[in-house]
Amino acid sequence: MSSLRQRLFGTPAPDTPIRVAAATSATTPATDTPMPVAPPIQEAYLRLKSGLHMQLLERMDLGALEALGDASLRREIARLVEQLLTENPAPINEAERRQLVRDIQHEMLGLGPLELLMADPQVSDILVNSHDQIYVEREGRLVLTTVSFTDDTHLMRIIDKIVSRVGRRIDESSPMVDARLPDGSRVNAIIPPIALDGPMLSIRRFAAIPLRMKDLLEVRKSLSPPMAVLLGALSRSRTNMLISGGTGSGKTTLLNILSGYIPASERIITIEDAAELPLQQPHVVRLETRPPNTEGRGEINQCALVRNALRMRPDRIVIGEVRGAEAIDMLQAMNTGHEGSLTTIHANNPRDALARLESMVSLAGVNMPLRTLRQQIASALSVVIQVSRLPDGQRKVMSIQEISGMEGEVISLQELFRFQQTGVDGGDGVLGHFEATGVRPGFADRLRRQGLALPDDLFDPAPRYP
Ligand SMILES: Nc1ncnc2c1ncn2[C@@H]1O[C@H](COP(=O)(O)OP(=O)(O)OP(=O)(O)O)[C@@H](O)[C@H]1O
Ligand SMILES: [Mg+2]
Numbered sequence: 001m002s003s004l005r006q007r008l009f010g011t012p013a014p015d016t017p018i019r020v021a022a023a024t025s026a027t028t029p030a031t032d033t034p035m036p037v038a039p040p041i042q043e044a045y046l047r048l049k050s051g052l053h054m055q056l057l058e059r060m061d062l063g064a065l066e067a068l069g070d071a072s073l074r075r076e077i078a079r080l081v082e083q084l085l086t087e088n089p090a091p092i093n094e095a096e097r098r099q100l101v102r103d104i105q106h107e108m109l110g111l112g113p114l115e116l117l118m119a120d121p122q123v124s125d126i127l128v129n130s131h132d133q134i135y136v137e138r139e140g141r142l143v144l145t146t147v148s149f150t151d152d153t154h155l156m157r158i159i160d161k162i163v164s165r166v167g168r169r170i171d172e173s174s175p176m177v178d179a180r181l182p183d184g185s186r187v188n189a190i191i192p193p194i195a196l197d198g199p200m201l202s203i204r205r206f207a208a209i210p211l212r213m214k215d216l217l218e219v220r221k222s223l224s225p226p227m228a229v230l231l232g233a234l235s236r237s238r239t240n241m242l243i244s245g246g247t248g249s250g251k252t253t254l255l256n257i258l259s260g261y262i263p264a265s266e267r268i269i270t271i272e273d274a275a276e277l278p279l280q281q282p283h284v285v286r287l288e289t290r291p292p293n294t295e296g297r298g299e300i301n302q303c304a305l306v307r308n309a310l311r312m313r314p315d316r317i318v319i320g321e322v323r324g325a326e327a328i329d330m331l332q333a334m335n336t337g338h339e340g341s342l343t344t345i346h347a348n349n350p351r352d353a354l355a356r357l358e359s360m361v362s363l364a365g366v367n368m369p370l371r372t373l374r375q376q377i378a379s380a381l382s383v384v385i386q387v388s389r390l391p392d393g394q395r396k397v398m399s400i401q402e403i404s405g406m407e408g409e410v411i412s413l414q415e416l417f418r419f420q421q422t423g424v425d426g427g428d429g430v431l432g433h434f435e436a437t438g439v440r441p442g443f444a445d446r447l448r449r450q451g452l453a454l455p456d457d458l459f460d461p462a463p464r465y466p
Helices: 004-009 043-059 070-087 094-109 114-118 152-165 213-219 225-236 251-259 302-310 326-335 350-363 370-380 443-449
Strands: 123-130 133-138 141-144 176-180 186-190 200-204 241-245 268-272 284-288 316-319 342-346 383-389 395-407 410-425 429-436
Touching: 043 070, 043 094, 070 094, 114 123, 114 133, 123 152, 152 176, 152 186, 152 200, 213 225, 213 251, 225 251, 225 395, 225 410, 225 443, 241 251, 241 350, 251 316, 251 342, 251 383, 268 302, 284 302, 302 316, 302 326, 316 326, 326 350, 326 370, 342 350, 350 370, 350 383, 350 395, 350 410, 370 395, 370 410
Parallel strands: 241 342, 241 383, 268 284, 268 316, 316 342
Antiparallel strands: 123 133, 123 200, 133 141, 176 186, 186 200, 383 395, 395 410, 410 429
Protein backbone atom coordinates (compact mmCIF):
# COMPACT_ATOMS: atom_id res chain seq x y z
CA MET A 1 0.00 0.00 0.00
CA SER A 2 1.25 3.51 -0.72
CA SER A 3 2.38 5.63 2.16
CA LEU A 4 0.19 8.32 3.65
CA ARG A 5 2.61 10.91 2.35
CA GLN A 6 1.94 9.60 -1.15
CA ARG A 7 -1.79 9.42 -0.57
CA LEU A 8 -1.86 13.00 0.60
CA PHE A 9 0.83 14.71 -1.43
CA GLY A 10 1.99 12.52 -4.30
CA THR A 11 5.76 12.30 -4.70
CA PRO A 12 7.02 15.81 -3.92
CA ALA A 13 9.28 16.14 -0.92
CA PRO A 14 7.33 16.87 2.26
CA ASP A 15 8.54 20.43 2.40
CA THR A 16 7.33 21.17 -1.11
CA PRO A 17 4.79 23.94 -0.70
CA ILE A 18 1.31 22.68 -1.36
CA ARG A 19 -0.67 24.99 -3.58
CA VAL A 20 -3.99 26.47 -2.77
CA ALA A 21 -7.01 24.35 -3.51
CA ALA A 22 -8.69 24.83 -6.84
CA ALA A 23 -11.31 27.36 -7.50
CA THR A 24 -13.97 25.06 -8.81
CA SER A 25 -16.47 26.38 -11.21
CA ALA A 26 -18.91 29.02 -10.30
CA THR A 27 -21.35 28.78 -13.14
CA THR A 28 -23.35 26.07 -14.79
CA PRO A 29 -21.50 24.40 -17.65
CA ALA A 30 -22.69 24.51 -21.20
CA THR A 31 -24.98 21.51 -21.11
CA ASP A 32 -28.68 20.88 -20.65
CA THR A 33 -28.25 18.50 -17.75
CA PRO A 34 -26.96 20.09 -14.59
CA MET A 35 -23.38 19.22 -13.78
CA PRO A 36 -22.37 18.99 -10.12
CA VAL A 37 -20.63 22.27 -9.49
CA ALA A 38 -19.50 24.09 -6.41
CA PRO A 39 -21.28 27.27 -5.36
CA PRO A 40 -19.57 30.58 -6.12
CA ILE A 41 -16.08 30.83 -4.76
CA GLN A 42 -14.95 34.11 -3.33
CA GLU A 43 -11.46 35.38 -2.85
CA ALA A 44 -11.85 35.33 0.94
CA TYR A 45 -13.06 31.75 0.85
CA LEU A 46 -10.05 30.68 -1.21
CA ARG A 47 -7.67 32.44 1.18
CA LEU A 48 -9.33 30.82 4.16
CA LYS A 49 -9.18 27.41 2.56
CA SER A 50 -5.55 27.74 1.60
CA GLY A 51 -4.65 28.91 5.10
CA LEU A 52 -6.51 26.01 6.70
CA HIS A 53 -4.93 23.56 4.30
CA MET A 54 -1.45 24.74 5.33
CA GLN A 55 -2.22 24.62 9.04
CA LEU A 56 -3.70 21.18 8.65
CA LEU A 57 -0.57 19.87 6.99
CA GLU A 58 1.52 21.28 9.82
CA ARG A 59 -0.71 19.84 12.46
CA MET A 60 -1.30 16.35 11.09
CA ASP A 61 0.78 13.63 12.64
CA LEU A 62 1.52 11.67 9.50
CA GLY A 63 3.04 8.78 11.40
CA ALA A 64 -0.06 8.29 13.51
CA LEU A 65 -2.43 8.66 10.57
CA GLU A 66 -0.51 6.18 8.42
CA ALA A 67 -2.61 3.21 9.47
CA LEU A 68 -5.97 4.86 8.82
CA GLY A 69 -8.14 3.91 5.86
CA ASP A 70 -9.51 6.62 3.59
CA ALA A 71 -12.83 6.85 5.43
CA SER A 72 -11.16 7.37 8.81
CA LEU A 73 -8.69 9.80 7.31
CA ARG A 74 -11.56 11.74 5.79
CA ARG A 75 -13.20 11.94 9.23
CA GLU A 76 -9.92 12.97 10.82
CA ILE A 77 -9.46 15.76 8.28
CA ALA A 78 -13.01 16.95 8.97
CA ARG A 79 -12.37 16.87 12.72
CA LEU A 80 -9.14 18.87 12.38
CA VAL A 81 -10.73 21.46 10.09
CA GLU A 82 -13.58 21.91 12.59
CA GLN A 83 -11.06 22.22 15.39
CA LEU A 84 -9.03 24.85 13.54
CA LEU A 85 -12.21 26.78 12.81
CA THR A 86 -13.19 26.72 16.46
CA GLU A 87 -9.77 28.03 17.46
CA ASN A 88 -9.86 30.78 14.84
CA PRO A 89 -13.49 31.49 14.04
CA ALA A 90 -14.07 32.66 10.48
CA PRO A 91 -17.06 34.63 9.20
CA ILE A 92 -18.64 31.78 7.27
CA ASN A 93 -22.07 30.23 7.35
CA GLU A 94 -22.95 26.58 7.83
CA ALA A 95 -23.08 25.78 4.09
CA GLU A 96 -19.68 27.35 3.49
CA ARG A 97 -18.31 25.47 6.44
CA ARG A 98 -19.47 22.15 4.98
CA GLN A 99 -18.10 23.06 1.57
CA LEU A 100 -14.78 23.97 3.15
CA VAL A 101 -14.48 20.59 4.81
CA ARG A 102 -15.46 18.79 1.61
CA ASP A 103 -13.05 20.78 -0.60
CA ILE A 104 -10.15 20.18 1.76
CA GLN A 105 -10.96 16.46 1.90
CA HIS A 106 -11.05 16.34 -1.90
CA GLU A 107 -7.75 18.17 -2.10
CA MET A 108 -5.99 15.99 0.39
CA LEU A 109 -7.43 12.58 -0.30
CA GLY A 110 -8.91 12.70 -3.74
CA LEU A 111 -8.39 14.32 -7.08
CA GLY A 112 -9.14 17.88 -6.02
CA PRO A 113 -11.60 19.57 -8.36
CA LEU A 114 -12.00 16.38 -10.40
CA GLU A 115 -13.83 14.81 -7.48
CA LEU A 116 -16.90 16.80 -8.50
CA LEU A 117 -16.84 15.10 -11.89
CA MET A 118 -15.96 11.70 -10.48
CA ALA A 119 -19.05 11.92 -8.28
CA ASP A 120 -21.30 12.11 -11.34
CA PRO A 121 -22.13 8.58 -12.50
CA GLN A 122 -23.09 9.87 -15.95
CA VAL A 123 -19.57 11.06 -16.65
CA SER A 124 -17.72 8.33 -18.51
CA ASP A 125 -14.50 10.09 -19.51
CA ILE A 126 -12.69 13.08 -18.01
CA LEU A 127 -10.25 14.82 -20.30
CA VAL A 128 -8.03 17.48 -18.76
CA ASN A 129 -6.48 19.37 -21.67
CA SER A 130 -4.98 22.04 -19.46
CA HIS A 131 -5.47 23.28 -15.93
CA ASP A 132 -8.42 25.38 -17.02
CA GLN A 133 -9.93 23.32 -19.82
CA ILE A 134 -11.63 20.10 -18.79
CA TYR A 135 -14.00 18.13 -21.00
CA VAL A 136 -16.18 15.23 -19.93
CA GLU A 137 -18.09 12.65 -21.88
CA ARG A 138 -21.67 12.26 -20.75
CA GLU A 139 -24.18 10.13 -22.59
CA GLY A 140 -21.70 9.67 -25.41
CA ARG A 141 -21.09 13.37 -26.01
CA LEU A 142 -18.11 15.54 -25.16
CA VAL A 143 -18.99 18.57 -23.06
CA LEU A 144 -16.73 21.37 -21.83
CA THR A 145 -17.04 21.86 -18.07
CA THR A 146 -16.32 24.93 -16.01
CA VAL A 147 -14.35 22.94 -13.47
CA SER A 148 -10.70 23.94 -13.36
CA PHE A 149 -7.47 23.65 -11.45
CA THR A 150 -5.82 26.73 -9.99
CA ASP A 151 -2.78 26.41 -12.26
CA ASP A 152 -0.40 23.87 -13.80
CA THR A 153 1.32 23.25 -10.47
CA HIS A 154 -1.97 22.29 -8.91
CA LEU A 155 -2.80 19.93 -11.78
CA MET A 156 0.71 18.50 -11.62
CA ARG A 157 0.33 17.78 -7.93
CA ILE A 158 -2.84 15.75 -8.54
CA ILE A 159 -1.15 13.88 -11.43
CA ASP A 160 1.78 13.12 -9.15
CA LYS A 161 -0.56 11.79 -6.55
CA ILE A 162 -2.29 9.46 -9.00
CA VAL A 163 0.90 8.00 -10.46
CA SER A 164 2.80 7.67 -7.20
CA ARG A 165 -0.11 5.74 -5.72
CA VAL A 166 0.54 2.99 -8.22
CA GLY A 167 4.29 3.11 -7.64
CA ARG A 168 5.15 5.02 -10.80
CA ARG A 169 6.90 8.29 -11.41
CA ILE A 170 6.30 11.08 -13.87
CA ASP A 171 8.89 13.70 -14.73
CA GLU A 172 10.77 15.12 -17.68
CA SER A 173 12.67 11.89 -18.21
CA SER A 174 9.53 9.75 -18.22
CA PRO A 175 6.78 12.17 -19.23
CA MET A 176 4.03 9.63 -20.02
CA VAL A 177 2.45 7.32 -17.50
CA ASP A 178 -0.51 4.95 -17.45
CA ALA A 179 -2.08 4.34 -14.10
CA ARG A 180 -5.33 3.23 -12.57
CA LEU A 181 -7.51 4.85 -9.95
CA PRO A 182 -8.60 2.79 -6.95
CA ASP A 183 -12.06 2.39 -8.57
CA GLY A 184 -10.49 0.77 -11.65
CA SER A 185 -10.64 3.79 -13.98
CA ARG A 186 -7.78 4.00 -16.45
CA VAL A 187 -5.62 7.12 -16.38
CA ASN A 188 -3.06 8.46 -18.78
CA ALA A 189 -0.92 11.45 -17.88
CA ILE A 190 1.43 13.22 -20.23
CA ILE A 191 3.45 16.27 -19.30
CA PRO A 192 5.88 18.76 -20.87
CA PRO A 193 8.09 18.72 -22.81
CA ILE A 194 6.01 16.16 -24.73
CA ALA A 195 2.70 17.86 -23.95
CA LEU A 196 3.26 21.27 -25.43
CA ASP A 197 0.76 23.29 -23.44
CA GLY A 198 1.17 21.91 -19.95
CA PRO A 199 0.25 18.67 -18.16
CA MET A 200 -2.67 16.65 -19.50
CA LEU A 201 -4.72 13.92 -17.98
CA SER A 202 -7.19 11.49 -19.56
CA ILE A 203 -9.40 9.42 -17.30
CA ARG A 204 -11.41 6.60 -18.89
CA ARG A 205 -13.85 5.77 -16.17
CA PHE A 206 -14.68 2.33 -15.05
CA ALA A 207 -18.40 1.76 -15.18
CA ALA A 208 -19.34 0.86 -11.63
CA ILE A 209 -22.34 -1.03 -12.92
CA PRO A 210 -21.37 -2.50 -16.28
CA LEU A 211 -23.97 -2.56 -19.02
CA ARG A 212 -25.78 -5.86 -19.56
CA MET A 213 -27.30 -7.38 -22.67
CA LYS A 214 -30.72 -6.20 -21.48
CA ASP A 215 -29.44 -2.58 -21.35
CA LEU A 216 -27.96 -2.84 -24.82
CA LEU A 217 -31.18 -4.26 -26.21
CA GLU A 218 -33.85 -2.29 -24.43
CA VAL A 219 -32.29 0.99 -23.36
CA ARG A 220 -29.35 1.63 -25.68
CA LYS A 221 -30.79 -0.08 -28.76
CA SER A 222 -27.29 -1.19 -29.65
CA LEU A 223 -28.44 -4.36 -31.37
CA SER A 224 -31.64 -6.25 -32.26
CA PRO A 225 -33.13 -9.23 -30.39
CA PRO A 226 -32.11 -11.74 -33.10
CA MET A 227 -28.54 -10.44 -32.96
CA ALA A 228 -28.52 -10.88 -29.19
CA VAL A 229 -29.85 -14.43 -29.50
CA LEU A 230 -27.14 -15.27 -32.01
CA LEU A 231 -24.28 -13.76 -29.98
CA GLY A 232 -25.41 -15.52 -26.79
CA ALA A 233 -25.56 -18.88 -28.56
CA LEU A 234 -22.16 -18.33 -30.17
CA SER A 235 -20.55 -17.54 -26.85
CA ARG A 236 -22.10 -20.59 -25.16
CA SER A 237 -21.11 -22.85 -28.03
CA ARG A 238 -17.38 -22.09 -27.80
CA THR A 239 -17.09 -20.04 -30.95
CA ASN A 240 -13.95 -17.95 -31.30
CA MET A 241 -14.98 -14.35 -31.79
CA LEU A 242 -13.27 -11.07 -32.50
CA ILE A 243 -14.93 -7.79 -31.52
CA SER A 244 -13.69 -4.94 -33.68
CA GLY A 245 -14.25 -1.22 -33.13
CA GLY A 246 -12.73 2.22 -32.65
CA THR A 247 -11.80 3.97 -29.42
CA GLY A 248 -14.62 4.00 -26.91
CA SER A 249 -16.98 2.17 -29.28
CA GLY A 250 -18.03 -0.34 -26.63
CA LYS A 251 -15.68 -3.26 -27.42
CA THR A 252 -14.81 -4.07 -23.81
CA THR A 253 -18.43 -3.70 -22.74
CA LEU A 254 -19.57 -6.19 -25.37
CA LEU A 255 -16.69 -8.54 -24.59
CA ASN A 256 -17.77 -8.54 -20.97
CA ILE A 257 -21.39 -9.20 -21.90
CA LEU A 258 -20.48 -12.07 -24.24
CA SER A 259 -18.15 -13.58 -21.62
CA GLY A 260 -21.19 -13.60 -19.35
CA TYR A 261 -22.69 -16.41 -21.49
CA ILE A 262 -19.77 -18.75 -20.79
CA PRO A 263 -21.09 -21.58 -18.63
CA ALA A 264 -20.07 -21.51 -14.98
CA SER A 265 -18.48 -24.95 -15.32
CA GLU A 266 -15.68 -23.61 -17.53
CA ARG A 267 -12.34 -22.24 -16.40
CA ILE A 268 -11.80 -18.74 -17.82
CA ILE A 269 -8.47 -16.94 -17.91
CA THR A 270 -8.58 -13.22 -18.66
CA ILE A 271 -5.55 -11.34 -19.94
CA GLU A 272 -5.60 -7.57 -19.98
CA ASP A 273 -3.34 -4.55 -20.12
CA ALA A 274 -5.47 -2.86 -17.49
CA ALA A 275 -7.86 -5.26 -15.84
CA GLU A 276 -11.40 -4.00 -16.37
CA LEU A 277 -13.46 -7.10 -17.16
CA PRO A 278 -15.73 -7.73 -14.20
CA LEU A 279 -16.65 -11.34 -15.09
CA GLN A 280 -19.26 -12.83 -12.82
CA GLN A 281 -18.52 -16.55 -13.20
CA PRO A 282 -17.18 -18.49 -10.22
CA HIS A 283 -14.15 -19.87 -12.04
CA VAL A 284 -12.27 -16.88 -13.43
CA VAL A 285 -8.57 -16.19 -13.03
CA ARG A 286 -7.26 -12.81 -14.04
CA LEU A 287 -3.88 -11.79 -15.38
CA GLU A 288 -2.65 -8.28 -16.05
CA THR A 289 0.45 -7.10 -17.90
CA ARG A 290 3.15 -5.12 -16.15
CA PRO A 291 4.92 -2.17 -17.75
CA PRO A 292 8.71 -1.92 -17.50
CA ASN A 293 9.99 -0.24 -14.34
CA THR A 294 11.85 3.07 -14.39
CA GLU A 295 15.07 1.31 -15.41
CA GLY A 296 13.18 -0.21 -18.34
CA ARG A 297 13.19 -3.73 -16.90
CA GLY A 298 10.66 -6.22 -15.60
CA GLU A 299 8.06 -5.87 -18.35
CA ILE A 300 5.55 -8.71 -18.66
CA ASN A 301 3.63 -8.31 -21.91
CA GLN A 302 0.45 -9.93 -23.19
CA CYS A 303 2.46 -12.34 -25.29
CA ALA A 304 4.12 -13.80 -22.20
CA LEU A 305 0.76 -13.96 -20.46
CA VAL A 306 -0.95 -15.82 -23.32
CA ARG A 307 1.86 -18.40 -23.29
CA ASN A 308 1.63 -18.70 -19.55
CA ALA A 309 -2.15 -19.00 -19.66
CA LEU A 310 -1.83 -22.04 -21.92
CA ARG A 311 -0.01 -23.82 -19.11
CA MET A 312 -2.83 -23.07 -16.70
CA ARG A 313 -5.37 -25.45 -18.23
CA PRO A 314 -7.79 -22.86 -19.50
CA ASP A 315 -11.14 -23.72 -21.05
CA ARG A 316 -11.45 -20.22 -22.41
CA ILE A 317 -8.99 -17.40 -22.86
CA VAL A 318 -10.40 -13.89 -22.91
CA ILE A 319 -7.94 -11.23 -24.05
CA GLY A 320 -9.03 -7.65 -23.34
CA GLU A 321 -7.56 -6.31 -26.57
CA VAL A 322 -5.11 -7.87 -28.97
CA ARG A 323 -2.46 -5.29 -29.89
CA GLY A 324 0.75 -6.94 -30.95
CA ALA A 325 2.95 -9.96 -30.81
CA GLU A 326 0.44 -11.97 -28.75
CA ALA A 327 -1.74 -12.23 -31.87
CA ILE A 328 0.07 -15.33 -33.15
CA ASP A 329 0.00 -17.08 -29.76
CA MET A 330 -3.68 -16.30 -29.49
CA LEU A 331 -4.42 -17.69 -32.96
CA GLN A 332 -2.49 -20.83 -32.16
CA ALA A 333 -4.34 -21.24 -28.89
CA MET A 334 -7.66 -20.83 -30.70
CA ASN A 335 -6.59 -23.46 -33.21
CA THR A 336 -5.43 -25.95 -30.65
CA GLY A 337 -8.26 -26.69 -28.34
CA HIS A 338 -9.10 -23.41 -26.68
CA GLU A 339 -12.21 -22.78 -28.70
CA GLY A 340 -14.50 -20.14 -27.38
CA SER A 341 -11.79 -17.60 -26.85
CA LEU A 342 -12.77 -13.98 -27.18
CA THR A 343 -10.89 -10.79 -27.81
CA THR A 344 -11.22 -7.28 -29.21
CA ILE A 345 -9.22 -5.35 -31.78
CA HIS A 346 -9.03 -1.73 -32.80
CA ALA A 347 -10.31 -1.52 -36.39
CA ASN A 348 -12.97 0.24 -38.43
CA ASN A 349 -14.51 -2.77 -40.17
CA PRO A 350 -14.19 -6.55 -40.11
CA ARG A 351 -11.92 -6.66 -43.18
CA ASP A 352 -9.55 -4.15 -41.55
CA ALA A 353 -9.67 -6.14 -38.33
CA LEU A 354 -8.34 -9.22 -40.15
CA ALA A 355 -5.71 -7.12 -41.93
CA ARG A 356 -4.58 -5.73 -38.57
CA LEU A 357 -4.27 -9.22 -37.14
CA GLU A 358 -2.15 -10.15 -40.13
CA SER A 359 0.15 -7.21 -39.67
CA MET A 360 0.48 -7.85 -35.93
CA VAL A 361 1.71 -11.35 -36.69
CA SER A 362 4.07 -10.14 -39.41
CA LEU A 363 5.47 -7.35 -37.23
CA ALA A 364 6.16 -9.88 -34.48
CA GLY A 365 8.72 -11.38 -36.86
CA VAL A 366 6.80 -14.59 -37.56
CA ASN A 367 7.96 -15.86 -40.88
CA MET A 368 4.98 -17.51 -42.49
CA PRO A 369 3.70 -17.40 -46.06
CA LEU A 370 0.77 -15.00 -46.27
CA ARG A 371 -1.63 -17.70 -47.39
CA THR A 372 -0.72 -19.93 -44.46
CA LEU A 373 -1.16 -17.04 -42.06
CA ARG A 374 -4.57 -16.26 -43.52
CA GLN A 375 -5.54 -19.90 -43.26
CA GLN A 376 -4.56 -19.81 -39.59
CA ILE A 377 -6.72 -16.75 -39.04
CA ALA A 378 -9.65 -18.21 -41.00
CA SER A 379 -9.61 -21.46 -39.08
CA ALA A 380 -9.01 -19.79 -35.69
CA LEU A 381 -11.79 -17.22 -35.89
CA SER A 382 -15.42 -17.86 -36.76
CA VAL A 383 -17.08 -14.51 -36.23
CA VAL A 384 -16.15 -10.83 -36.34
CA ILE A 385 -18.45 -8.35 -34.62
CA GLN A 386 -18.09 -4.71 -35.57
CA VAL A 387 -19.12 -2.05 -33.05
CA SER A 388 -19.14 1.72 -33.60
CA ARG A 389 -19.64 4.92 -31.76
CA LEU A 390 -21.93 7.04 -33.94
CA PRO A 391 -21.62 10.83 -34.19
CA ASP A 392 -24.54 11.25 -31.76
CA GLY A 393 -22.83 9.15 -29.10
CA GLN A 394 -24.88 5.96 -29.62
CA ARG A 395 -23.00 2.67 -29.75
CA LYS A 396 -24.23 0.15 -32.29
CA VAL A 397 -23.31 -3.33 -33.36
CA MET A 398 -22.83 -2.37 -36.99
CA SER A 399 -22.20 -5.80 -38.39
CA ILE A 400 -21.89 -9.46 -37.48
CA GLN A 401 -19.89 -11.43 -40.02
CA GLU A 402 -19.05 -15.08 -40.34
CA ILE A 403 -15.59 -16.14 -41.45
CA SER A 404 -16.54 -18.92 -43.79
CA GLY A 405 -13.14 -20.03 -45.05
CA MET A 406 -10.78 -18.99 -47.81
CA GLU A 407 -11.35 -18.12 -51.43
CA GLY A 408 -7.99 -18.38 -53.10
CA GLU A 409 -5.73 -16.03 -51.17
CA VAL A 410 -8.54 -14.17 -49.46
CA ILE A 411 -10.40 -14.86 -46.23
CA SER A 412 -14.14 -14.98 -46.97
CA LEU A 413 -16.41 -12.91 -44.80
CA GLN A 414 -20.21 -13.21 -44.95
CA GLU A 415 -22.34 -10.57 -43.33
CA LEU A 416 -25.21 -12.01 -41.26
CA PHE A 417 -26.61 -8.89 -39.59
CA ARG A 418 -26.07 -5.18 -40.07
CA PHE A 419 -27.16 -1.75 -38.93
CA GLN A 420 -28.51 0.14 -41.90
CA GLN A 421 -28.43 3.90 -41.54
CA THR A 422 -31.41 5.54 -43.23
CA GLY A 423 -30.90 9.17 -42.41
CA VAL A 424 -30.17 11.79 -39.79
CA ASP A 425 -32.41 13.35 -37.23
CA GLY A 426 -32.00 17.12 -37.11
CA GLY A 427 -28.44 17.67 -35.85
CA ASP A 428 -26.20 14.67 -35.66
CA GLY A 429 -28.79 12.08 -34.58
CA VAL A 430 -28.50 8.87 -36.58
CA LEU A 431 -31.60 7.06 -37.84
CA GLY A 432 -31.63 3.50 -39.04
CA HIS A 433 -32.54 -0.11 -38.34
CA PHE A 434 -31.02 -3.53 -37.80
CA GLU A 435 -31.62 -6.25 -40.34
CA ALA A 436 -30.49 -9.73 -41.19
CA THR A 437 -28.98 -10.21 -44.62
CA GLY A 438 -30.74 -13.51 -45.20
CA VAL A 439 -27.48 -15.47 -45.25
CA ARG A 440 -27.62 -18.65 -43.17
CA PRO A 441 -24.28 -19.17 -41.50
CA GLY A 442 -22.29 -22.37 -41.87
CA PHE A 443 -22.00 -22.70 -38.10
CA ALA A 444 -25.79 -23.09 -37.67
CA ASP A 445 -25.50 -26.88 -38.06
CA ARG A 446 -22.66 -27.12 -35.54
CA LEU A 447 -24.74 -25.16 -33.05
CA ARG A 448 -27.69 -27.49 -33.59
CA ARG A 449 -25.46 -30.52 -32.94
CA GLN A 450 -24.38 -28.84 -29.70
CA GLY A 451 -28.01 -28.54 -28.65
CA LEU A 452 -28.09 -24.80 -29.32
CA ALA A 453 -30.37 -24.81 -32.35
CA LEU A 454 -31.14 -21.30 -33.54
CA PRO A 455 -34.74 -20.43 -34.48
CA ASP A 456 -35.33 -21.09 -38.18
CA ASP A 457 -36.43 -17.55 -38.89
CA LEU A 458 -33.54 -15.88 -37.02
CA PHE A 459 -31.79 -14.93 -40.25
CA ASP A 460 -34.92 -13.76 -42.10
CA PRO A 461 -34.29 -10.32 -43.58
CA ALA A 462 -37.95 -9.33 -43.31
CA PRO A 463 -38.30 -8.02 -39.75
CA ARG A 464 -36.41 -4.82 -39.14
CA TYR A 465 -35.60 -3.43 -35.71
CA PRO A 466 -36.81 -1.02 -34.61
N1 LIG B 1 -23.87 -0.19 -26.19
C1 LIG B 1 -23.54 0.89 -25.51
N2 LIG B 1 -24.40 1.91 -25.40
C2 LIG B 1 -24.07 3.02 -24.73
N3 LIG B 1 -22.89 3.22 -24.11
C3 LIG B 1 -21.99 2.24 -24.18
C4 LIG B 1 -22.26 1.03 -24.88
N4 LIG B 1 -21.18 0.23 -24.79
C5 LIG B 1 -20.28 0.91 -24.07
N5 LIG B 1 -20.75 2.11 -23.70
C6 LIG B 1 -20.04 3.14 -22.93
O1 LIG B 1 -19.01 3.63 -23.76
C7 LIG B 1 -17.82 3.83 -23.03
C8 LIG B 1 -16.68 3.05 -23.67
O2 LIG B 1 -16.99 1.66 -23.59
P1 LIG B 1 -15.87 0.56 -23.68
O3 LIG B 1 -14.81 0.79 -22.67
O4 LIG B 1 -16.58 -0.74 -23.69
O5 LIG B 1 -15.30 0.87 -25.12
P2 LIG B 1 -13.95 0.35 -25.80
O6 LIG B 1 -14.23 0.27 -27.24
O7 LIG B 1 -13.50 -0.89 -25.11
O8 LIG B 1 -12.98 1.54 -25.48
P3 LIG B 1 -11.38 1.56 -25.58
O9 LIG B 1 -11.09 1.94 -26.99
O10 LIG B 1 -11.00 2.63 -24.63
O11 LIG B 1 -10.87 0.20 -25.18
C9 LIG B 1 -18.13 3.41 -21.60
O12 LIG B 1 -18.45 4.55 -20.88
C10 LIG B 1 -19.34 2.53 -21.74
O13 LIG B 1 -20.16 2.54 -20.60
MG1 LIG C 1 -11.65 -1.41 -24.30
